[in-house]
Amino acid sequence: EPEVTQTPSHQVTQMGQEVILRCVPISNHLYFYWYRQILGQKVEFLVSFYNNEISEKSEIFDDQFSVERPDGSNFTLKIRSTKLEDSAMYFCASSGDRGPSSYEQYFGPGTRLTVT
Amino acid sequence: AQSVTQPDIHITVSEGASLELRCNYSYGATPYLFWYVQSPGQGLQLLLKYFSGDTLVQGIKGFEAEFKRSQSSFNLRKPSVHWSDAAEYFCAVALNNAGKSTFGDGTTLTVKP
Numbered sequence: 001e002p003e004v005t006q007t008p009s010h011q012v013t014q015m016g017q018e019v020i021l022r023c024v025p026i027s028n029h030l031y032f033y034w035y036r037q038i039l040g041q042k043v044e045f046l047v048s049f050y051n052n053e054i055s056e057k058s059e060i061f062d063d064q065f066s067v068e069r070p071d072g073s074n075f076t077l078k079i080r081s082t083k084l085e086d087s088a089m090y091f092c093a094s095s096g097d098r099g100p101s102s103y104e105q106y107f108g109p110g111t112r113l114t115v116t
Numbered sequence: 117a118q119s120v121t122q123p124d125i126h127i128t129v130s131e132g133a134s135l136e137l138r139c140n141y142s143y144g145a146t147p148y149l150f151w152y153v154q155s156p157g158q159g160l161q162l163l164l165k166y167f168s169g170d171t172l173v174q175g176i177k178g179f180e181a182e183f184k185r186s187q188s189s190f191n192l193r194k195p196s197v198h199w200s201d202a203a204e205y206f207c208a209v210a211l212n213n214a215g216k217s218t219f220g221d222g223t224t225l226t227v228k229p
Contacts, residue, residue, distance in 0.1 A: 033216065033217075035217075041221075042206065042219045042220065042221045042222055043160070043206060043208075043217075043219040044219070045216040045217065045218065048215070048216055056215070056216055058216075091159065091160065093217075103148045103165070103167055103210065103212070104150075104162065104165055105210070105217055106162075107152075107159055107160045107162075108159065109158070109159040110158075110159045112157075
């Protein structure tokens with residue numbers, strides 16, 4: 001069964017450093033998402049991406065964050081200058097645009113980001 | 117804006133007992149509804165989903181959920197809980213096939229032997 005993959009599984013970085021979290025969505029999907037989950041809290045939406053542009057973003061997704069689909073397979077989340085409060089699990093998700101499963105978002109296993 | 121409420125932060129049941137986890141949503145129309153399970157340190161696994169049609173949906177691991185429009189609810193049930201079901205359970209809604217999912221706060225399930 002196709003799946004969303006994310007790398008790395010765990011990233012440790014120092015405050016102020018830039019990090020790039022990588023995701024490979026399911027190959028025929030067209031909608032891409034990033035979510036985060038601070039330890040012990042609920043999953044929060046960050047941003048959705050379609051047709052090479054952001055379609056929706058949350059208040060969390062400020063100027064420190066950016067997303068990119070640099071090629072036909074990867075989808076990245078960049079945090080320019082990490083803060084302690086960026087420490088969280090980051091989930092990538094993708095969905096298709098047609099067919100019975102088009103409404104379902106498939107989630108990756110997550111990248112745990114630790115900012116020290 | 118859509119919202120999801122999971123009224124129970126923590127539920128404890130005995131192994132073999134039945135389980136019901138509550139989920140209520142706030143939105144004018146019928147959203148797309150999901151239940152996910154998350155084990156500690158792990159990702160999100162989809163248990164089941166509702167888009168339309170039969171309001172009782174079957175999922176994996178013996179779970180089912182019933183959509184009740186009049187109550188704006190989508191409660192998750194299992195007739196007999198196993199120790200391996202201990203985990204965090206999240207209800208989520210989406211407005212359309214391209215929209216974000218909004219998650220509830222989650223319910224932690226503990227299973228007593």
